[in-house]
Amino acid sequence: MPAVDMGSFGEPYLAQLETFLRGHHRTLWTLDLTNDLNVPAFATASRRIDGAPEQILFGFGAHLDARIALLRAVTEHNQMLSQILYAPADSPPGADLTDKGTVEWLRTATVANQPYLLPGPGPARVASDFRFCRTDDLKDDVLACDGIARQRGTELLVLDLTRREVGLPVVKVVVPGLRHFWTRFAPGRLYDVPVRLGWLQQPLREEDLNPIPMFL
Known part of the structure; x- marks a missing residue:
């Protein structure tokens, strides 16, 4: 996937983070994962560059505003930093984690x-490569997402899960056909979209997919 020039977004925080990570012998980069939905989507990763293990960390973000999508990917990446940077020097990576993956x-x-x-x-990719499609009205943003879904032959379904005795608004949103980042390998977009966008010449077989399940 293409790299993203984080400096082109003009966010001082990103430059500060890169400097901070260099001080801990890590390098930071971002990939553009935007697909046929044209909603900016990014993956930010970092790794050690002073020896093994590389302790690769990553995070994801998507938003109608590419700047917000990038910041969300970076901040999700940062959630695991403390597990790496401030672990005891004599403990192996992830020693205090319980998830085996x-x-x-x-x-x-x-x-x-x-x-x-x-x-x-x-x-x-630079900031100007991403079309700004966010509005000043949250309702208009939701309707824009619904329009994107309909253009791809699906729809935005919203289930109201609010409990009257609690009073906190809760909804579940589903777009049939889109793929969760969990292991969902049935036929559909996971195989078709990479070919449609020219990323692959032919669909992968299930056995050719990345065998490492998402563990975030």
Whole structure:
């Protein structure tokens, strides 16, 4: 996937974070995951560059405003930083974590054995490459998302789960056909969209998909 030039967004926080991570011998980068929905989506990752294990961390963000999408990816990435940067020097990566998938990732994953984490060839995407489609009205933003779904042959379904005795508004939103980041491998967009966008020449088979389940 293409790299994203984070500096092009003019956010001082991002420059400060890169400087902070360099001080801890880590490098930071972002990939553009935006697909046929044209809603800006990013993955931000970092890794150690002073030895093994690389302790690769990552986070994701999507939003109608590309700047907010990028900041969300970065802040999700940051949620695991304390587990790495402030762990006792004599403890292995993830020693205080209970999720086996996360621990295995922190101890064994590298950009060499997980090369999809690195940017693909070609110029990096900049802030001006992303169409700003956010409005000043949340309702209009929701209707815009519904329109995007309808353009792709699906719809935005909203279930009101608010409990009267609590009074806190709660809804569940589902877009049939879109894929969760969990392991959902039935036929559909997961296989079709990469071909439609020219990322692949033909659909992958299920056995060719990334075998590492999402553990965030």
